[in-house]
């Protein structure tokens with residue numbers, strides 16, 4: 026649909042584009058990203074004939090730009106520029122209707138049913154049908170942007186050029202508009218070339234991206250392949266972290282703020298606090314947590330860890346919602362708290378910590394083995410409702426953990442827990458084999474994300490060895506306390 030070959034551009038003596046080459050297939054959503062001043066708008070202006078092409082070649086559908094008159098170009102392509110003067114005295118519909126100009130013939134062209142249908146459809150795509158009679162100047166910045174996009178769509182182009190189409194829009198407006206635009210483009214086989222400032226928008230919506238740096242191609246390809254932290258770090262001169270989007274198979278990016286306050290070690294001052302029916306860890310600053318807990322599962326930032334004791338007759342029906350209500354009632358924010366449940370007496374919780382120079386960690390364990398299970402033979406169990414008879418574990422590390430280290434810490438802790446159960450000959454009552462855990466165990470691994478970096482936390486590492494020992498010893502002690510309390514009953 027679009028071929029750009031060896032295109033360069035100078036403003037006076039300043040070179041702002043340097044031999045940029047790419048092509049865009051029909052139906053593609055192609056993004057152009059890059060920092061301020063990298064040449065994105067200039068490139069779009071060259072494609073839209075707004076600037077004369079001095080060096081290189083540009084062709085639309087195989088036809089060189091120089092061969093296309095303005096009206097011929099306008100039948101093939103439409104453009105939504107970065108900034109637009111608002112013309113006064115036009116309604117939204119009249120503004121959108123201007124997009125039909127390229128399709129009209131003669132001095133006094135008639136308004137056809139085709140023109141009307143194109144305008145109505147374009148208004149529907151941008152969600153402005155209900156405001157079509159409003160004067161354009163009374164629209165908000167975001168709505169006006171949508172009206173101009175509708176004007177470009179009403180042109181029924183084959184190629185749509187957009188310079189920051191979601192400028193002025195709030196986040197939900199951006200997502201709604203880009204979802205509709207993508208659907209409309211796919212339905213009509215429309216090719217879209219868009220400049221995006223927001224890396225995540227480009228990643229979510231573009232089939233391919235061109236990354237510009239100082240007028241040169243820094244990368245060209247699918248976002249998942251080319252938008253690497255190293256490249257984005259280099260192009261945007263700021264540290265970028267890449268993570269998987271939770272719902273779409275796309276990468277997501279965050280900038281890491283460089284200004285960080287000097288943080289003192291956390292663990293020296295951290296102690297569990299016992300309430301009547303819970304053991305609580307309260308951190309003076311948020312910790313990054315990977316957990317399987319009832320409240321706060323997955324990766325979170327949390328300040329509180331609440332391991333709550335419930336009766337054996339606790340109805341687990343809607344446990345998560347009930348636990349959230351419990352947390353709120355007791356003054357904990359469910360959004361910043363990791364919430365677990367257990368049927369064992371939380372006053373038997375074991376807190377062990379190891380403070381060594383450069384590798385400080387702690388673990389809080391409550392253990393009950395009413396639901397003990399051998400994971401290798403759990404398939405033999407009759408399906409039964411989960412009961413809150415569990416081993417709950419909270420691990421805190423003073424240091425910066427990679428995601429790999431978080432997962433390895435989970436593995437190390439699980440292995441050490443299984444070993445403690447074996448050591449105390451805890452059996453799965455149904456299979457009569459050694460238990461590896463209980464059916465409702467919870468685990469949270471928390472890290473300050475300041476101080477020493479731990480890329481790994483397997484048993485080959487100093488951190489892994491520390492965690493393995495702490496978890497093993499704390500679990501043994503918690504199991505012994507559980508047995509002693511049962512013996513007293």
Ligand SMILES: Nc1ncnc2c1ncn2[C@@H]1O[C@H](COP(=O)(O)OP(=O)(O)OP(=O)(O)O)[C@@H](O)[C@H]1O
Nearest residue numbers: 036037039041059060061062063064065066067068
């Ligand atoms: N008319 C002009 N005359 C002189 N220099 C210009 C002109 N237009 C743009 N420039 C310069 O060319 C360079 C590229 O500008 P361009 O607008 O293409 O960048 P951009 O990547 O779109 O930036 P932004 O993200 O800020 O919109 C910038 O350094 C800019 O100052």
